[in-house]
Amino acid sequence: xxxxxxxxxxxxxxxxRISREEAVDLYASNDLAILSKLATYVRxxxxxxxxxxxxxxxxxxxxxxxxxxxxxxxxxAFAKRPNEEGAYTMTIxxxxxxxxxxxxxxxxxxxxxxxxxxxxxxxxxxxxxxxxKSKVPGLHIKAFTAVEIAxxxxxxxKTPSEVLAxxxxxxxxxxxxxxxxxxxxxxxxxxxxxxxPAEQWLSTHYEAHKQGLKTNATMLAGIGENFEDxxxxxxxxxxxxxxxxxxxxxxxxxxxxxxxxxxxxxIADQVEPITGIEQIKNIxxxxxxxxxxxxxxxxxxxxxxxxxxxxxxxxADDIDGTVVDEKITNAAGSGKxxxxxxxxxxxIRGAGFIPMERDTLYNVLDRKNxxxxxxxxx
Ligand code: V47
Numbered sequence: 001x002x003x004x005x006x007x008x009x010x011x012x013x014x015x016x017r018i019s020r021e022e023a024v025d026l027y028a029s030n031d032l033a034i035l036s037k038l039a040t041y042v043r044x045x046x047x048x049x050x051x052x053x054x055x056x057x058x059x060x061x062x063x064x065x066x067x068x069x070x071x072x073x074x075x076x077a078f079a080k081r082p083n084e085e086g087a088y089t090m091t092i093x094x095x096x097x098x099x100x101x102x103x104x105x106x107x108x109x110x111x112x113x114x115x116x117x118x119x120x121x122x123x124x125x126x127x128x129x130x131x132x133k134s135k136v137p138g139l140h141i142k143a144f145t146a147v148e149i150a151x152x153x154x155x156x157x158k159t160p161s162e163v164l165a166x167x168x169x170x171x172x173x174x175x176x177x178x179x180x181x182x183x184x185x186x187x188x189x190x191x192x193x194x195x196x197p198a199e200q201w202l203s204t205h206y207e208a209h210k211q212g213l214k215t216n217a218t219m220l221a222g223i224g225e226n227f228e229d230x231x232x233x234x235x236x237x238x239x240x241x242x243x244x245x246x247x248x249x250x251x252x253x254x255x256x257x258x259x260x261x262x263x264x265x266x267i268a269d270q271v272e273p274i275t276g277i278e279q280i281k282n283i284x285x286x287x288x289x290x291x292x293x294x295x296x297x298x299x300x301x302x303x304x305x306x307x308x309x310x311x312x313x314x315x316a317d318d319i320d321g322t323v324v325d326e327k328i329t330n331a332a333g334s335g336k337x338x339x340x341x342x343x344x345x346x347x348i349r350g351a352g353f354i355p356m357e358r359d360t361l362y363n364v365l366d367r368k369n370x371x372x373x374x375x376x377x378x
Contacts, residue, residue, distance in 0.1 A: 005034055011134075012038045012288060017238075020231055026285050027227035030277070032314075036359065039284035039315025048315060049228055055312055055353040056362060057241035057344045060109040061102035064328070067096045069115025071147075071171045071194035075223050077264040077331040079115045089120050091111070096131040102324060103136040106341075108320070109360045111176055112143035113328075116194075122152040122163060129171035140360040141171050145179030146204035157165030157298060160208045168211060175208050177256055183236050184229040191223045191267065198262065202240045209250030214361060217252050217293075221282050221376045222260035222274030223267060230282065241292045253362065254295040254318060257282035259302045263333025279303060280314050287315025295362070300347075301329050301336045309351040319344060 001009065007021045018026075026035065044052050069079035080087035090098075100111045106131065110132070114120060129141055144167065146160075151162045164172070182196035196204075205215050219233050228230040237255065244251040259279050262268040287296045295340075297318040298311035308319055324338040345355035357365040 001031065001034055002029075005031060006030060009034060009234060010037060012041060015291075017291060018288060020228075023231040023234070023285060024227050024255045025290050026288065027230070027281055030360050032277070032280065032284075035281065035284040035288075036314050039287040040313065042287050042291060043315045043317055045295070051356070053352075053354045054317065054356040055348040055351070056318040056356050056358045057311075057341075057348065058109055058360065058365075059106050059341060060111055060321035060360075061098070061107045061324035063095060063098055063102075063110050063112045064114050066114040066117045066120040067327070068117040068120070070118065071116045071192070073195065074266040074270070075191055075260050075262075075332075076169045076328075077219065077261075077333070078328045080158065082117075089117060092124070092128050092131050095128055096135060098325070099132045099139060099358075100135050101368075103139045105324075107139065107322070107324070108365065109140045109142055112141065113145055113148065113178055113281065114175060114312045116148065116151045118155060121155050122158075122166065125152070126170040129167065133171035140173045142174045142176050142360055143172055143179075144175055146175070146201045146214060147179035147195050149175075149204050149208075150200060161211070163212055164204075164208055164213070168213070172213070174213055174253075175205070175215040177218040177252075177254070180218045180233070182223060182225040182229050183222045183233045185224060187223060187225045187226040187229055192356075197235060202236060205252070206240060206244060209244040209247055209252075211250065213250045214253045216254045216256060216297075217276040218256045218258050219282070219286075220258045220260055221278065222271065224271045226337075231285075232287055238290055238292060241290070245292060252293055254288050254297050255290050255293045255298060256297040256299050256320075257286055258299065259328050261302065261332035261334050265332055266364065279307060280311060283311045283316050300339060301326050301334060301342075304336070305339070305343075305347055309347050312348070312351045312353055319348060 004025050067080050068082050068087050149163050150162050153160045208215050217237050241252050259274045295318045296316045298308040298316035299320050301307035322338050348355040
């Protein structure tokens, strides 16, 4: 191990935070063995007693009620212009039926996000959430990126906080981590100029946390960012999480390092595709830097089953879920439809860990007796 790495290792083992420069040094190193050791140290330290070897998964479906989007992101293959071929907006009944069907098949969570569509904004989603909750009150609704919340706020002339309050009243239970992409202004300007800037993304999550919601955070790697941009992204999240944890209400639960897929995107010819080594580094380095996040997710939809398995030895303790009906990464060529619960569990066991089914808030689910029996954990 070189001397820089051994200084970093000493800090991690002494439970000290590493600096920006040290985190960048971790990216520059190809010593994957030390990354695995350090990330696994942090992962194990953060896991609750009796759950040190647990890997979390859930039974979930994705629901994208509309792909119509007035924003432009050069990495997105999912969005369509209002009159473009393939543009769709589900009726409330159609979207509700998909959620109900998912619940009947065992889902405990529906992950709802969509394009920025003026015709499917706050009134539409308030009705949809109410409709889903009236039919399947037990289905957890994890919905809306901060970008969508800001869009609804602009259209209705409400504050993001007021929009969140309306949606919570309608049935919103938590928020996913999308829309973060890479916080650096230069990267946002090049790739997703219509998206809210970093400060607004972070402040919207802070508002959600103030209202008691748990949320996630993502970073989309492979869109032309450099190592410093990735570390700065993580450091902004770490600072925000410090502020949010001080509230003692809501906070970030999970960080999800995403990897760009390029098929049918405008970015395809402009960047070097992200490599497997970088995917593993994103998992490990985020686990080390984000010492105030409880969970790191290896999103199998983007990593593939085998890389997700490997990521469990680099600090990830969550593999997402069955993910029925994923459309965003599939539009960009992932070719990864749903994975059966049994296969997910075998992947986790095959990597040497213990599969633990969770609900969205990381309560342990035991299906032996009852589909929804929650063993107290949180
Ligand atoms: O924000 C868009 C990304 C995100 C592409 O919170 C792409 O539990 C790859 O946020 N290639 C949405 N990625 C997905 C997301 C998510 C997924 C799973 C779990 C959770 C969670 C959140 O997908 C977008 C964007 O960053 N994305 N286009 C693409 N071509």
